[in-house]
Amino acid sequence: MRHHYMIDYTLVNKQGEIIKSGQMKVKDKINPLEAEVKLELHMLNTYPAFGKLTIHNCENITDTII
DSSP: OOEEEEEEEEEEETTSOEEEEEEEEEEEESSHHHHHHHHHHHHHHHOTTEEEEEEEEEEEOGGGOO
8 A cells, every 4th residue: 555655855066055855745655765755766866965854754644644
């Protein structure tokens, strides 16, 4: 079964400065690790200054979606 996850994250550049912090929904993933990897790949492709992604929380929200 595939699940939806809400991930709280902070994106830091190579100099250690925060680029972005927030939440993102990742859909149709088998487990939280797959969702986190998908988010990291998205950030690598979206932000050229990507240095490090810190995941603060990864919550399964499949049952809360109407």
